[in-house]
Every structure is written in C-alpha cells, then in structure tokens.
Amino acid sequence: xxxxxxLDNLESTRTGGTKWADLILTLECKTAYSDTLTVKLRAGxxxxxxxxxxxLWDMKQIIKFLDxxxxxxxxAKELLAADEKLNETINL
Numbered sequence: 531x532x533x534x535x536x537l538d539n540l541e542s543t544r545t546g547g548t549k550w551a552d553l554i555l556t557l558e559c560k561t562a563y564s565d566t567l568t569v570k571l572r573a574g575x576x577x578x579x580x581x582x583x584x585x586l587w588d589m590k591q592i593i594k595f596l597d598x599x600x601x602x603x604x605x606a607k608e609l610l611a612a613d614e615k616l617n618e619t620i621n622l
Contacts (some may be wrong), residue, residue, distance in 0.1 A: 531595055532558040535605060540613050550574040551606040559591050573606035
C-alpha cells in the first residue's frame, strides 16, 4: 500500500515537556468514498495515536498499514530532534 506522511505540527506539554509530532498520513486505498484515506496521527517517538475518526473498515486498513510499517516513529523522532536543534541557544 502506498502512503505519504507529512508534518502538521510539533507540540509539547507545558509542565512535563513531553513533545509530540502531529502528522498527516495519506494512504492510497479504495474506500467507500474515495481512493485515498487521510489519517491524523500523533507520534511521540515511541507510540502512535490515531487522532481522526474513521469507519471500522477504514480502521482495519489503517491498523494493517501501521502494523507493517515502523518508519512513522523514526520520522517523528527526526522531527522532534530537529525542533530541539532549531530551538538551541549557544554561547559565543
């Protein structure tokens, strides 16, 4: 199954400093309504949460894809590390 993944937003909690990446996953699969399935995800580098609502059949396709592909967490880790680097301050 073909898919594209892009960053939507980077967020963090105010108190604990936990960071996560909001991602948009587009799966090329035939659904009842279209040829693609757009899924909003939240990844913290260790876990992935599905944030959007879907029909049961669509959820089966999403979970099947997420079980087979582990690149999403790696992508989220890279984005979070890049965000830390961009916010870094150095003394000269």
